[in-house]
Structure formats: structure tokens, C-alpha cells
Amino acid sequence: MRSFDCLRISPSVPDKRSWSLSPSGLFTVKYFFLALSQYSELPPVFPTKIVWNAQVPFKVKSFVWLVAHKKVNTNDLLQLRRPYKALSPDICKLCMKHGETVDHLFLHCSLTMGLWHRLFQSAKMDWVSPRSISDMLSSNFNDFGSSKRGIVLWQNACIALMWVVWRERNARIFEDKARNAEYLWDSICFLTSFWAFCSKVFKGIPFNILQLDWLAACN
Structure with missing residues (x-):
């Protein structure tokens, strides 16, 4: 389980969704599989x-x-x-x-x-x-x-x-x-x-x- 103790939430900033594996911040299947194929601990799938x-x-x-x-x-x-x-x-x-x-x-x-x-x-x-x-x-x-x-x-x-x-x-x-x-x-x-x-x-x-x-x- 991940800890959220380090998170700082600002009430003045609106919430938004962001996906770090894509340059646009939006989820795409392309970048999802690209991330999987480059993960060093797993063989290319x-x-x-x-x-x-x-x-x-x-x-x-x-x-x-x-x-x-x-x-x-x-x-x-x-x-x-x-x-x-x-x-x-x-x-x-x-x-x-x-x-x-x-x-x-x-x-x-x-x-x-x-x-x-x-x-x-x-x-x-x-x-x-x-x-x-x-x-x-x-x-x-x-x-x-x-x-x-x-x-x-x-x-x-x-x-x-x-x-x-x-x-x-x-x-x-x-x-x-x-x-x-x-x-x-x-x-x-x-x-x-x-x-x-x-x-x-x-x-x-x-x-x-x-x-x-x-x-x-x-x-």
C-alpha cells in the first residue's frame, strides 16, 4: 500500500487527472504498451x-x-x-x-x-x-x-x-x-x-x- 503522507493538497488548485506515462498527461493504449515493453524487469510482451x-x-x-x-x-x-x-x-x-x-x-x-x-x-x-x-x-x-x-x-x-x-x-x-x-x-x-x-x-x-x-x- 502506498503512503499519502507526503502529499500536499491545495484547496485553491482544481483537481485534474494526469497520467505520467504519456506526454499529454492522458491515458493512451499506445503509451501503456510502450511502457510495458520498456520495463526492465519484464521481457517484451x-x-x-x-x-x-x-x-x-x-x-x-x-x-x-x-x-x-x-x-x-x-x-x-x-x-x-x-x-x-x-x-x-x-x-x-x-x-x-x-x-x-x-x-x-x-x-x-x-x-x-x-x-x-x-x-x-x-x-x-x-x-x-x-x-x-x-x-x-x-x-x-x-x-x-x-x-x-x-x-x-x-x-x-x-x-x-x-x-x-x-x-x-x-x-x-x-x-x-x-x-x-x-x-x-x-x-x-x-x-x-x-x-x-x-x-x-x-x-x-x-x-x-x-x-x-x-x-x-x-x-
Whole structure:
């Protein structure tokens, strides 16, 4: 219990709320997780930079937040929360082989893993799948270079891949639609390039150049 003996209250000064971890004095989720990730006695619990610094729509950032914390409604979680709403809980709708978990769907599924391999190939890098999607997001890859453009483009590409995988999963479950890996990769390329095109660091770079060669656009 904290002691309030040292506090001095002045009746002439109006009360106000202040949160010391934010420069504005107002509570924000961003600065809350930033404080958690920088707390020396705890390991990083959230890939702060790739989420809050990413040049993507806010709803997509929120989605990645859920993925990193394993809070998206994959079938394994639905089976625990609402068993009657879990559709084929032991089957991943993308590969039709393994049970659907966050780590499987966004990292270890054969379809998703193929997309990750293709992303690393576009950066001319070899890649070994990590244990979890959280580890993947927390890794400091500089596969498009360490410049601001390279960092933004890599963050966009990783997030676009997860977003496209999630939308494809939902389309197969709720719309009975299935697209092949080539279509999904084209969608990832488009979103990555579009989000980068809308960011300040790629100002002046034509959209078609971004789509054609990510490495060249980062130089």
C-alpha cells in the first residue's frame, strides 16, 4: 500500500487527472504498451513498433494487436468460449489438415508459410519459421534495408500478409469462397504498396514503381 503522507493538497488548485506515462498527461493504449515493453524487469510482451509505427489503417493495427495477443477468434478459442459457434474446430480452413490456432493460421499453415517464404524471397532472404507469430512480429528483420522506407515497407508487408490470410480464412468459412495462393500474394503486394504509397516516407514514388520492385523503391 502506498503512503499519502507526503502529499500536499491545495484547496485553491482544481483537481485534474494526469497520467505520467504519456506526454499529454492522458491515458493512451499506445503509451501503456510502450511502457510495458520498456520495463526492465519484464521481457517484451508486445511487438510495439511493428503495430503502432506501421503505416496502415487503424482497424488493421487493432487486428494485429489481437493477433499478437492471440485474441482473434480462431476455432480453438471459439471452441473454448462458445462451442456451438466453432465450425470444424479441428480443421484449418486454409490447409484442411491441422487444427486452427493463431500460430498455425498466421505462421505454420502450409498456405500461409508459402506466403511468408515468398515475402522473404522478394527480399532475397532465407527464412526459418519461428515458434510463434508473436516471436515473428518481435524479430528485428531489416529485409528491405534499415532505411525508413525499408522499415515501413517490411512492416506493411508483414501486416498485409496477416490481414489477407485472415480475410481469406473468413471468406472460406462464411462465403464459401476460396482463392489460390497466387491471388493472395497479389493482394498482399497491392496492400503493401498502397499503404506505402500513402505514407510520407514514400512521397514522390509512383505507385507502379512500388508494385514492381520493393527493393528498388527502398533505395
